[in-house]
Amino acid sequence: MLKGIILKIPSDDTIVETIQTFVENIGLTAGVAEEDVTSLSIAVMEVVKNAMEHGNGGDPKKLVTIYIDVYSGRLQFIVDDCGTWQPDSELGHEPEEGKALISSRGRGVLIARNLARWLDYGLNPEGKTRATLIWPLT
Amino acid sequence: MLKGIILKIPSDDTIVETIQTFVENIGLTAGVAEEDVTSLSIAVMEVVKNAMEHGNGGDPKKLVTIYIDVYSGRLQFIVDDCGTWQPDSELGHEPEEGKALISSRGRGVLIARNLARWLDYGLNPEGKTRATLIWPLT
Amino acid sequence: MKIKQEIKDGVMVIRLSGKVISGPDLMELKTVFQTAVNNEKGNVLLDLGHVAWMDSSGLGVLVSGHTSLTREGSRMAILNATKKIHELFIITKLITIFETFTDESEALTSLKE
Amino acid sequence: MKIKQEIKDGVMVIRLSGKVISGPDLMELKTVFQTAVNNEKGNVLLDLGHVAWMDSSGLGVLVSGHTSLTREGSRMAILNATKKIHELFIITKLITIFETFTDESEALTSLKE
Numbered sequence: 001m002l003k004g005i006i007l008k009i010p011s012d013d014t015i016v017e018t019i020q021t022f023v024e025n026i027g028l029t030a031g032v033a034e035e036d037v038t039s040l041s042i043a044v045m046e047v048v049k050n051a052m053e054h055g056n057g058g059d060p061k062k063l064v065t066i067y068i069d070v071y072s073g074r075l076q077f078i079v080d081d082c083g084t085w086q087p088d089s090e091l092g093h094e095p096e097e098g099k100a101l102i103s104s105r106g107r108g109v110l111i112a113r114n115l116a117r118w119l120d121y122g123l124n125p126e127g128k129t130r131a132t133l134i135w136p137l138t
Numbered sequence: 139m140l141k142g143i144i145l146k147i148p149s150d151d152t153i154v155e156t157i158q159t160f161v162e163n164i165g166l167t168a169g170v171a172e173e174d175v176t177s178l179s180i181a182v183m184e185v186v187k188n189a190m191e192h193g194n195g196g197d198p199k200k201l202v203t204i205y206i207d208v209y210s211g212r213l214q215f216i217v218d219d220c221g222t223w224q225p226d227s228e229l230g231h232e233p234e235e236g237k238a239l240i241s242s243r244g245r246g247v248l249i250a251r252n253l254a255r256w257l258d259y260g261l262n263p264e265g266k267t268r269a270t271l272i273w274p275l276t
Numbered sequence: 277m278k279i280k281q282e283i284k285d286g287v288m289v290i291r292l293s294g295k296v297i298s299g300p301d302l303m304e305l306k307t308v309f310q311t312a313v314n315n316e317k318g319n320v321l322l323d324l325g326h327v328a329w330m331d332s333s334g335l336g337v338l339v340s341g342h343t344s345l346t347r348e349g350s351r352m353a354i355l356n357a358t359k360k361i362h363e364l365f366i367i368t369k370l371i372t373i374f375e376t377f378t379d380e381s382e383a384l385t386s387l388k389e
Numbered sequence: 390m391k392i393k394q395e396i397k398d399g400v401m402v403i404r405l406s407g408k409v410i411s412g413p414d415l416m417e418l419k420t421v422f423q424t425a426v427n428n429e430k431g432n433v434l435l436d437l438g439h440v441a442w443m444d445s446s447g448l449g450v451l452v453s454g455h456t457s458l459t460r461e462g463s464r465m466a467i468l469n470a471t472k473k474i475h476e477l478f479i480i481t482k483l484i485t486i487f488e489t490f491t492d493e494s495e496a497l498t499s500l501k502e
């Protein structure tokens with residue numbers, strides 16, 4: 001089983017597609033069904049793009065670290081950035097009505113959480129933002 | 139420019155294809171011509187497979203670390219494993235005649251060096267095997 | 277992502293296929309919407325029948341397009357969203373602002389006015 | 390990698406396409422060579438015209454196949470190696486042990502006897 005994969009990447013838009021493909025292939029290797037790997041990769045990339053943009057302010061010198069592990073029955077992605085953001089409560093479940101609804105932003109976390117079913121934010125041992133996303137394997 | 143990418147992977151055959159695709163995509167992003175990216179990825183993967191097999195003895199708990207950096211005019215891959223192997227001299231340039239020639243093994247380094255033009259082995263600061271492969275960008 | 281445009285019964289039909297996700301292609305889609313807005317006279321039918329995947333950036337472009345068109349007094353409707361995309365609209369509640377159709381001629385009749 | 394086999398003028402022609410690199414497909418190629426060896430009576434023509442890439446593992450399987458066939462008194466020749474693959478044969482000096490052809494009927498004439 002795949003265990004211990006660690007990927008560190010600069011906060012650089014040009015690498016996003018490469019990482020998305022990488023996540024899809026990891027998914028296939030881990031046994032995610034072919035028709036589900038893009039959903040998986042979209043979920044993970046919503047989180048990774050937020051880490052690059054909001055956590056690291058788009059500074060290419062700041063890295064995003066992705067830890068990938070396969071456990072029995074689940075594929076786990078941990079995404080660390082250099083920020084210290086930690087949402088007070090589960091965010092993203094309830095998009096507001098009215099103005100917020102027609103914003104062109106603000107749906108990344110929501111989409112990731114809905115696709116992956118499990119997405120949690122917290123701080124890593126160094127006190128930096130850590131997102132944990134779990135994809136069930138059947 | 140892509141700088142600071144670090145990828146740690148278990149010494150596990152099942153992940154080789156995923157990494158090869160990843161290297162191809164990194165190559166494309168860094169500006170390697172479309173018709174050259176597979177040569178690049180074959181060169182890098184010969185080195186990575188040796189690190190998994192010879193450096194780490196195929197033990198999936200032992201990781202191979204790949205550092206990827208784009209500098210002006212070149213794309214650099216550093217591949218570290220957990221072994222302490224260091225060839226005395228440039229190996230792989232001259233396959234022997236006779237028996238060695240018809241061996242089914244022993245061409246990986248040779249191929250990597252010829253495709254990449256630059257491949258060097260040495261030890262990293264921790265005294266472990268480090269391969270440095272450079273691909274020129276034009 | 278591929279973008280095809282045609283005028284049908286006076287409606288601008290924009291057909292997307294492939295992945296509508298962050299990347300250089302999305303800029304192109306933005307421009308297409310901008311052109312439709314500047315065009316002034318037309319409603320827009322967005323055919324998503326061959327779009328398999330969309331991320332938040334793709335949705336963002338659709339929402340901006342919708343908003344700009346509405347501001348100009350035009351309408352934008354969506355045709356043939358796949359099950360996955362439809363679910364995305366539900367998750368994000370965008371289903372409440374997007375008009376959707378599953379039949380092209382019906383959509384055109386409604387939009388041509 | 391795709392593998393196609395046919396018997397032509399009594400020669401077993403094996404046509405490969407795609408990437409001949411490490412992975413599960415290589416095992417299949419090994420089996421094909423093994424079958425050719427057990428077959429006993431045939432020379433082998435290996436068509437690499439549609440092979441774009443090969444790595445050291447792919448080369449290893451070719452060399453093993455060649456060695457086993459030679460041991461049985463058969464010959465193996467290579468047809469239509471692309472420029473890249475031909476260079477690989479030169480780099481690895483395998484060019485000195487592989488018979489190569491660029492014309493199929495010429496190769497078959499030489500191998501059928």
Ligand SMILES: Nc1ncnc2c1ncn2[C@@H]1O[C@H](COP(=O)(O)OP(=O)(O)O)[C@@H](O)[C@H]1O
Nearest residue numbers: 050051054055083085105106107108109110129
């Ligand atoms: N890694 C992160 N670091 C800091 N803030 C974050 C991070 N991820 C998400 N956020 C916050 O959550 C908000 C919602 O994120 P998201 O739903 O992806 O929408 P968007 O990125 O379009 O704003 C962001 O605007 C940001 O304020």
Ligand SMILES: Nc1ncnc2c1ncn2[C@@H]1O[C@H](COP(=O)(O)OP(=O)(O)O)[C@@H](O)[C@H]1O
Nearest residue numbers: 188189192193221223243244245246247248267
């Ligand atoms: N990372 C490594 N650690 C230890 N030994 C290595 C490493 N890379 C290469 N070698 C040695 O160099 C030899 C030649 O490698 P190579 O040309 O790839 O052929 P093969 O892997 O088929 O033996 C290997 O057999 C091994 O002894």
